[in-house]
Amino acid sequence: MERMEQTVVQELSDTLLQCVVCSNNMTCKDRLCLICVPCTHRFCSHCIYEWLGKLNRSCPCCRQPISSLMVDHQTKDLSSLLSNYCDSNDDNVDNIHNFTSLINLKESSRYGMVLYNIRNFPGIKVSYVDNTLSAYRDGVRAGDIILAINSKPFFNLQQFHSLLKSEFIDGNLSMVTCKRFVIHIHSLKNSFVKHEWGYIALHDCAQLKKNDIVVSCNGKTHPDQLLVDLRRLGSYINYTIPHFKNHYTPSNTAEIVYYSNFIR
Ligand SMILES: [Zn+2]
Numbered sequence: 381m382e383r384m385e386q387t388v389v390q391e392l393s394d395t396l397l398q399c400v401v402c403s404n405n406m407t408c409k410d411r412l413c414l415i416c417v418p419c420t421h422r423f424c425s426h427c428i429y430e431w432l433g434k435l436n437r438s439c440p441c442c443r444q445p446i447s448s449l450m451v452d453h454q455t456k457d458l459s460s461l462l463s464n465y466c467d468s469n470d471d472n473v474d475n476i477h478n479f480t481s482l483i484n485l486k487e488s489s490r491y492g493m494v495l496y497n498i499r500n501f502p503g504i505k506v507s508y509v510d511n512t513l514s515a516y517r518d519g520v521r522a523g524d525i526i527l528a529i530n531s532k533p534f535f536n537l538q539q540f541h542s543l544l545k546s547e548f549i550d551g552n553l554s555m556v557t558c559k560r561f562v563i564h565i566h567s568l569k570n571s572f573v574k575h576e577w578g579y580i581a582l583h584d585c586a587q588l589k590k591n592d593i594v595v596s597c598n599g600k601t602h603p604d605q606l607l608v609d610l611r612r613l614g615s616y617i618n619y620t621i622p623h624f625k626n627h628y629t630p631s632n633t634a635e636i637v638y639y640s641n642f643i644r
């Protein structure tokens with residue numbers, strides 16, 4: 381390639397294909413794709429999933445709200461085209477396990493999930509999982525936010541369901557969910573304040589760190605039911621139950637789904 385041409389291509393890829401999150405050229409490899417957000421800024425899919433996994437709600441570039449995600453086919457094509465000319469930078473195609481939980485859902489006629497759209501946040505939220513059906517066995521939990529199926533985002537529930545149908549590969553598909561953890565515990569000594577996503581831990585304890593947000597307890601996500609189970613575990617809900625004392629000794633292990641690093 382001519383030196384001049386090389387410079388132009390390099391400049392093009394630097395200006396058009398640089399992801400502001402990782403500062404690398406956006407690449408699409410395997411199932412990873414490039415993602416466009418409503419303000420038209422573009423990112424590597426793994427970068428924007430990581431960003432949203434921390435429950436950030438605005439564009440890393442311009443701070444406009446992110447309400448949906450789109451696959452950016454044009455930039456993807458450009459990326460493939462330019463990667464023929466440039467040295468491809470494969471370092472930034474890291475694995476999704478670092479920042480999100482990847483759930484492998486097996487093909488089934490009945491998953492037993494109740495899902496709903498989230499206002500002003502991409503993805504869908506799992507409000508209930510039937511623990512006798514397949515989604516629960518595959519690792520889906522009430523409170524999870526599903527961002528993508530096989531790395532592909534979707535606009536709404538309808539698209540989510542058609543992706544579920546069309547994306548099965550070898551009877552499995554992978555779901556990218558926001559960074560979340562499932563723990564099984566007998567007691568939880570912490571204080572919480574209510575938040576629109578759940579209950580925020582006010583200090584560090586054995587199981588949770590300050591500002592972790594509990595979204596589900598024993599499969600319950602409704603704020604009132606969640607509160608009952610948190611109380612049973614010995615927790616203290618600030619402002620809601622000012623003088624709560626732990627009378628209750630739980631006999632069964634409770635399962636908590638929580639997001640880490642929420643507003644740290
Ligand atoms: Zn990136």
Ligand SMILES: [Zn+2]
Nearest residue numbers: 419421439442
């Ligand atoms: Zn933006």
